[in-house]
Amino acid sequence: MAMTLEEFVHSLDLRTLPRVLEVQSGIYFEGSIYEMFGNECCLSTGEVIKIIGLKIKKIIAEICEHIEGCERPQPFELPMNFPGLFKIVADKTPYLTMEEITRTIHIGSSRLGHPSFYHQKDVKLENLIIKHGEQIMLNSVEEINGEIMVNCGVVRNHQNHSFTLPLSQEGEFYECEDEHIYTLKEIVEWKIPKNRTRTVKLTGFSNKWDLTNPFPKGFYGALILKPVYEIQAVMKFRKDIVRILPSLDVEVKDITDSYDANWFLQLLSTQELFEMTSKEFPIVAEVIEAPQGNQLPRSILQPGKTIVIHKKYQASRILASEIRSNFPKRHFLIPTSYKGKFKRRPREFPTAYDLEIAKSEKEPLHVVATKAFHPLHDELSSVSVGDQFLVHHSQTTEVLCEGIKKVVNVLACERILKKSYEAALLPLYMEGGFVELIHDKKQYQISELCSQFHLPFNVKVSVRDLSIDEDILAATPGLRLEEAITDSYLLISDFANPKECWEIPVSRLNMTVQLVNSFSKDTKSFLVRTLVEEITEEQYYMMRRYESSFSHPPPRPPKHPAVEETRLTLLTLAEDRAIGLPKSPKSLHVDKKLHSNQAGLDSKVPVGCQNDSADLEKEKSKSGATVLAATNVTTEISKSKKHQNCALHCMGLIKQENDKNKFQSNFNPRVKVEEGLGREPKGLQRTQNGYMKEANKNEDAATKWKMAGPAVKFE
Numbered sequence: 001m002a003m004t005l006e007e008f009v010h011s012l013d014l015r016t017l018p019r020v021l022e023v024q025s026g027i028y029f030e031g032s033i034y035e036m037f038g039n040e041c042c043l044s045t046g047e048v049i050k051i052i053g054l055k056i057k058k059i060i061a062e063i064c065e066h067i068e069g070c071e072r073p074q075p076f077e078l079p080m081n082f083p084g085l086f087k088i089v090a091d092k093t094p095y096l097t098m099e100e101i102t103r104t105i106h107i108g109s110s111r112l113g114h115p116s117f118y119h120q121k122d123v124k125l126e127n128l129i130i131k132h133g134e135q136i137m138l139n140s141v142e143e144i145n146g147e148i149m150v151n152c153g154v155v156r157n158h159q160n161h162s163f164t165l166p167l168s169q170e171g172e173f174y175e176c177e178d179e180h181i182y183t184l185k186e187i188v189e190w191k192i193p194k195n196r197t198r199t200v201k202l203t204g205f206s207n208k209w210d211l212t213n214p215f216p217k218g219f220y221g222a223l224i225l226k227p228v229y230e231i232q233a234v235m236k237f238r239k240d241i242v243r244i245l246p247s248l249d250v251e252v253k254d255i256t257d258s259y260d261a262n263w264f265l266q267l268l269s270t271q272e273l274f275e276m277t278s279k280e281f282p283i284v285a286e287v288i289e290a291p292q293g294n295q296l297p298r299s300i301l302q303p304g305k306t307i308v309i310h311k312k313y314q315a316s317r318i319l320a321s322e323i324r325s326n327f328p329k330r331h332f333l334i335p336t337s338y339k340g341k342f343k344r345r346p347r348e349f350p351t352a353y354d355l356e357i358a359k360s361e362k363e364p365l366h367v368v369a370t371k372a373f374h375p376l377h378d379e380l381s382s383v384s385v386g387d388q389f390l391v392h393h394s395q396t397t398e399v400l401c402e403g404i405k406k407v408v409n410v411l412a413c414e415r416i417l418k419k420s421y422e423a424a425l426l427p428l429y430m431e432g433g434f435v436e437l438i439h440d441k442k443q444y445q446i447s448e449l450c451s452q453f454h455l456p457f458n459v460k461v462s463v464r465d466l467s468i469d470e471d472i473l474a475a476t477p478g479l480r481l482e483e484a485i486t487d488s489y490l491l492i493s494d495f496a497n498p499k500e501c502w503e504i505p506v507s508r509l510n511m512t513v514q515l516v517n518s519f520s521k522d523t524k525s526f527l528v529r530t531l532v533e534e535i536t537e538e539q540y541y542m543m544r545r546y547e548s549s550f551s552h553p554p555p556r557p558p559k560h561p562a563v564e565e566t567r568l569t570l571l572t573l574a575e576d577r578a579i580g581l582p583k584s585p586k587s588l589h590v591d592k593k594l595h596s597n598q599a600g601l602d603s604k605v606p607v608g609c610q611n612d613s614a615d616l617e618k619e620k621s622k623s624g625a626t627v628l629a630a631t632n633v634t635t636e637i638s639k640s641k642k643h644q645n646c647a648l649h650c651m652g653l654i655k656q657e658n659d660k661n662k663f664q665s666n667f668n669p670r671v672k673v674e675e676g677l678g679r680e681p682k683g684l685q686r687t688q689n690g691y692m693k694e695a696n697k698n699e700d701a702a703t704k705w706k707m708a709g710p711a712v713k714f715e
Contacts, residue, residue, distance in 0.1 A: 002251045009229060009246040010195055012054060013103045015141070019051045020259045025251040043250050049242070050264040053232035056188050057245075060228060061214070064199070065221040076214050078225070082184050083538075085204035088191055089222065090175040094120075098150055099167035104193040107138050107150070109275075110507075112190040114139055116176040123171065128163050130154060135176050183538065187225065198225045234264045239288060241267065241512060266515045273513070274312050274488055274506045282310045284495060285513035292510075296502055296531070299494070301511065306495040308519050310526070315489045315503065317533075318446060319543060323458060323478035331540040332473065333487075334446060335503075335530035339467050341443040342459035345478050352411050352430040356394050358454055363440070365391035371433030373426075377401065380410065381424035383432055388416040389424060397425055450484060457481045465532075473532055485543055491528065499526045508539065 002024040003011075012019070023043045043049070061078040095101045095117070105115050116137045123130035130136060139151045139162075149164040181203060182191060192198045201222050202215065231244040267288060287305045300307065317333040323345070349355050349367065359365045366388065373383040377399040392412045398405045408427055415422040426432075443462050444452075459481060464474035473479065488506040493499070498521060504511075535543075 002253050005231075005244070005248055005250050005252055006246045008252055008254070009054065009231065012051075012194075014054060014194065015102065017052060017054075018256075018261060018264075019254060020256045020261055020264075021049050021051060021252040022255050022259075023047045023049070023250055024253050043244075043248070048236065048255070048259065049244075050234045050261060051231055052234055052241070052267055054194075054229055055232060056192065056227040057230040057243075058228045059184070059188065060226040062224045062226065063215075063219070063221065064224050073216065075226070078184065078214060079211070080184065080188065082214075083205065084184060084202055085181050086184065086187060086200040087181055087203050088178045088187070089199040089201060090177050091193070091196065091199075092174070093196070094172040094174050096170060096172065097167065098165050098169040098173070101138070101173060102141050102148075102150060102167060104195060105138075106190045107141055109140065110190065112186055116178075117173040118176055120172045120174070123165075123169075125163055128161060130163075136173075183542070185538075186542075188227070192225065192227050197227075199223070200225060234267060236263065239265060239514070241289065267512050268515060270490060270504070270506050270509055270511050273309060273490060276312070278311065280518075281312065282308055282519040284308055284516040284519050286516055287511065288514050289510075289512035296504065300492070300502065301504075306516065307513070308493045308495055308498050309513075310491040310493065310498075310501060310519075312488070312490055312506075314486050316484055316486050318450065319482045319485055319540070320479045321482060321540070322476050323480050328537060330476070331535050331537065332479070333485075333533040333535060334473070334481075335532070336447050336450070337528075337530050338446050338465055338473075338532065340461050340465040340471060340473060341445060341463040342449060342479075343443055343462040344438050344440055345458035345460050346436040346438055347456075347458050349434040349436070350431070351428075352426045352432060352434075353428045355391050355426075355434060356411055356428060359391050359393070360453060362452055366437045366439065367391065367434040368437055369432060370435055373430055373432045375427065377408070379425065380408070380427055381413075381415070383426070383430075388437070389413040389426075389434075390416065390421075394428065446481075449481065455481055455483055467529075468531065471532070472534060482544070493526065501526050501528050503528065503530050505533065508533075508535065 008021070023045055025045060058080065059078045060075050062075040063073050095104075101107075101115075101117065107113050107115065114137050116135050118133050118135055119130060121132050134154055137153045137155075139153055141148065141150050143149070144164065148167050150167070151162065152165055153160050153162045155161075187198065187200065199222055202220050205213065205215075229246055231246060233242045233244055235242055265288070268285075285307055287301055287303055287307060290301045290303050290305075299305075316336055318336065320332045320334055322330040322332075347358065349358060355365060355367065369383045369385055369387045369389070371383075372385050375382055379397060379399045390413060392414065395410060395412050396407050397410050399408050400406075409429075410425040410427050413424045413426055415424045444459075449457060449459065457480070458478060460478045461471070461474045461476065464471040489503045490506060491501050492504055493501040498519070
């Protein structure tokens, strides 16, 4: 029965591709124009075409929220490379059978090809009962004993229970809520059901987008994505892929069952090649569409070239990023067979907890402190800038707090003195700064680095890989080896030289080939050449996100001390340091000797707070004094079910308006006064938030904070 091309696309089951169509009523444009804007526009009556794919050509976006003060924007085309991040809104329209789900939803081996649904009622199986509302993950579709089945799974008590459902399974299946964040490319390829629209929420937008932002300013809301499809087809006597818009005014008839499809070219993509069974390799293929910008020798992958595809497999790579202070950074995938050599480079550690993770049994970790820290308890060690430590192991120790002994997780270290060593205990919650000191001059292979040290790890190429013409790693100033990943590859070679093989990534190299025949020559002793692959920033973040989602979560970081304990300890410290210091407001400056000797104070406490604390009681005792903000060093723990964050509050004691100039001239030159801003120092936003929580208990304190005149800004 004849139907329009658009009707055919609407009823098409992608799992039944390829399909052979005969044009019943053709269309012809005058002037012998066979192609317009990259799409075929002339199909003759009686012509036979083979449909091999249905792809989304473009996306039409429509904002579904009313924006106050703006007219409702018209639907617009959203570029396929739009650098936004989206969250998917679950479709409220149910699927009535498993067959409908498999016909419209992409289900595959990719990480994105496992959609989840729930059923309104219990589903009774032979050995399992799927409860209503329970999340069902669809993993794959395969033929079992002559019947097409969907491999599914549910997770109960952290254990996966697998089962199968036939395509005839009926019921109301609804999409589950998806908390993941996706790029537009991922949504287009995996998350838009055929013949349906997709509602998403814009959650982020890259500032690197050179074109005009199509969304209203400040828009982060819901929009509807409507796909516009194009048909990928093969025609007789042509060795290229024809692209046809479904809106082309022709009528077609499906003649797949009565026509020999072998008359057409047998075209396969790299993903389809990888889905073939291992027994079908090696095979000979002709390249029809070559990948753009591939790093392989040009003589191998070009249209018309005959290649041998030896096998498919999973291979490991090391994900690395260039070490540089400015953006953008380059990212690489380094094979473990890379023959270059590396030298170690110093690592940076923002906390003592990072030191605990990075320590190695091979050698003690030697670091130098770049940030000062003063402990809250006498049993713990203070840290000054320039102190050197040898990190040994983590342990627990008892500290005295208000006469009660408490257990604290600490890092046992040795402080390196001029002629001796001194035992030091650093709390794991310590927010300091450390840089590694490297004494190892040895050159390492990348496999040795991965086996002997914990990733991430900083290195620099000392000897380039001489087996390749251009080693792109050799020119980098330094590399951060971040993690080991596993990816899918095809092993190919030139048909004329089948013993020299190359690895090509399945997910990042788009190529179309025509199968010629099987390959019968002996290729057991072939040489495999691997290349360092440079990847885009988008590919890098997608890899980091997926690898992290499949790995075990990191251990919970150590907790900070309680609020009251911290507040009392710091107030006592301030009072002790106030003894013997000048009381006059003119002496708000910091004595140079005191500043150098007392570098143990936490770097979040501004220089000069030691003296400010001494004047606190004196200023409070003055009746009618016009003090706008009081100095106090406090720490508040923001408690929640999952996290406990500690913020160190610091408010400078500042005189009235007529003392601003004196204060600015006497205060430490690293600190300047922003007159009339009435806000807290830059970089201490968390401090202000934490203080405001505390100030809610004391309205007077809150009023003083909001009315404060000059504020201290740290540069």
